[in-house]
Amino acid sequence: MHVVDAITNAREPLLSLEITPPPKGTSIDELYRTMDALMPFKPAFINVTYHQPQVVYEEKNNVIYRVPKRKKPGTVGICASIANRYSVETVPHFICGGFSKFETEDALIDLHYLGITNILALRGDPAAGNTQFIPERDGHRYASELVNQISRMNRGIYMEELEDAHPTNFCIGVAGYPEKHFESPNAEKDIQHLKHKVEQGAHYIITQMFFDFQYYKDFVERAREAGISVPIIPGVKPLSNLDQLASIPRNFHVTIPHHIVEAMEQARTSEEIRKAGIRKIADLCQKLIDYKVPGLHIYTMGRGTATRDLLKILYG
Ligand code: FAD
Secondary structure, eight states, rough: OOOOHHHHHSOOEEEEEEOOOOOOOOOHHHHHHHHHHHHHGGGGGEEEEEOOOEEEEEEETTTTEEEEOOOOOOOOHHHHHHHHHHHHHHEEEEEEETTOOHHOOOOOHHHHHHHHOEEEOOOOOOOOOOOSSSOTTHHHHHHHHHHHHHHHHHHHSSSOOOOOOOOOOOEEEEEEEEOOOSSSSHHHHHHHHHHHHHHTOOEEEEEEEEHHEEEEHOOOOHHHHHTTSSOEEEEEOOSTTHHOOOOOHHHHOOOOOOHHHHHHOOOSSSSHHHHHHHHHHHHHHHHHOOOOOOOEEEEETTTHHHHHHOOOOOOO
């Protein structure tokens, strides 16, 4: 089922989980163990992130070789295997980085053949080791261009002219940033670019993680004023240790409010810190549920124990 249809049919905010493929060379069993613990909460869909390879240069016999190293491959395989094992809708993340438009088309055809009909379309982070996003030759620079390509395929328009081409049937999600995207000069410009993604055919928005209900509320209001009417699903990340108070703002360009930092820093043991962090995020989720959000998208990184504890508080 398409994510937007599931939202329309649901009486309560839909639960979705975002997972990351395991590092190359490790077994998928750990991921299954994580999913086994989370599936009783009946997520409506599972997002699987996509990671661009880091390109390194290695010297062998006086020759320099360009070696792309992907630490976490397997996005599409994991989507297919989870959909099959748990009978749940999966949403592969699909990025501009590392793909020409021709490779993008082929990858979309693979998804179409696999029966995967939901996609989260993203530009992607700069490749590891780069400070700036560099598009591939013949690749897309912005997520809006990728959305445009997927929408065209949904109308049966491929890169080459094909007679009576079969249209794909993708429901397209895109990313939104309550605290604005870090490269954007201001929030207004960022909303204009978000609106452009929707005009190109995006059906819904999932937000970057945020830790203050007011950021989400203001963002939704700004989006609605700009004429964006698609569902905006809030993205939430459970906090469970003090290291995250520095690493999350650094990596995701978001702010953690003082009352959360204080509650976690005042706790004395690691178990108390964990409980304080998860309790604060549960409070945030409850405010979002009361605000009648279309869904709750939980960033489940790693083993998923913090997500499980958060969901236990919310859903028992
Ligand atoms: P875009 O929408 O293209 O925006 C990128 C920047 O360009 C913004 O500052 C925007 O304002 C600006 N911009 C857009 N259009 C224009 C224009 N026409 N002219 C000038 N400026 C413009 N990254 C991954 O690598 N893999 C993942 O799996 C992944 N999953 C994510 C899931 C979610 C829910 C979110 C919120 C983010 C995810 N990311 C992921 C991170 C994302 O790829 C980065 O935040 C990236 O830097 C921007 O992606 P985007 O799709 O928002 O880009």
